[in-house]
Amino acid sequence: MSTEPSSEPASNIDAEHDRELVRRAQAGETQAFDELVLKFSPRLYGMVYHMTSNKEDTHDLLQDIFAKAYRSLKRFRGKSSFYTWIYSIATNMTLNFLKKRKRRVAWSLDDVDSGIQNDEAMVDIAHAANPRHQSDVNELQKKLNEALLSLSEDHRAVVTMFDIQGIPHAEISKILKVSEGTVRSRLFYAHQQLQGHLEEFIR
């Protein structure tokens, strides 16, 4: 379990440029914050969407996340990178949202989006990963969503960040404010659970 994902967003981002944008935004320059929104919204969208599995919820939540970050920006002291800071806000808000949604009686698996089942890239990659199931991308996607939603929120968060978004263990531990060991053990346990759900797609 020591393999780190190949993409390392935290180290690839232009931290110095981010700091400059943050400084300008703190001074009241709204355009600088807009740049940060454009830069980070795709990554945060991915994190929130894979946690909620619902596009509308993701959209609303993402608006709230950036609104909160904007209001709190003056308190950001730069002890961590802006990337880690805003990811922490997003993760906390998403976990709180999921707790509330769980209590909502009307919400069920039917509200889960069907995703991008007709996307060519998805079909190709699903085929490459599982040649025997090439015609069954829809089924794979459905099972995948169900499998992810069967995980607890904490486990889903690490799977989303590590397996889907490629964030390294150390960065996840900073975002979630837990030790790296906890991140690794959550991943291990989550993978075991997922194996049970995705057995038919594993060669």
Place this chain on the structure above:
Amino acid sequence: MTDYDEQVRKIVSLKRYETPRDGYFEDFLSEFQQRRRRELSQKSSTALFLERLATWFREIGSIKWVAGAGVAYAAVMVAILMWPAGPGTVPDSNRAPASFEGGQAPLIPAEETTEDAPELKF
């Protein structure tokens, strides 16, 4: 990492190809800008004043602690000095001003008064 683990990771990682439609993030930013303008216009003048005050205090740096301590000390002293005595408070006789009560004997004996003083002869 086991082979099963690797397989699970590979399947789960397919989710990263689920992205929103083209132009979504530009529209998202426009909506966010509208929301920010709306929130700013709804902010009361008191909230704006408090925010500016907080910003000012942040910007003046360490002197704020000295100023804050001074203001707090002055406020406590004023409160102590101005605090009214309650209706049930018993006055402290040691602190009460001296007063003359008619029933008591005068402090100067009668024979020492000027009327009874011995007449001086030269």
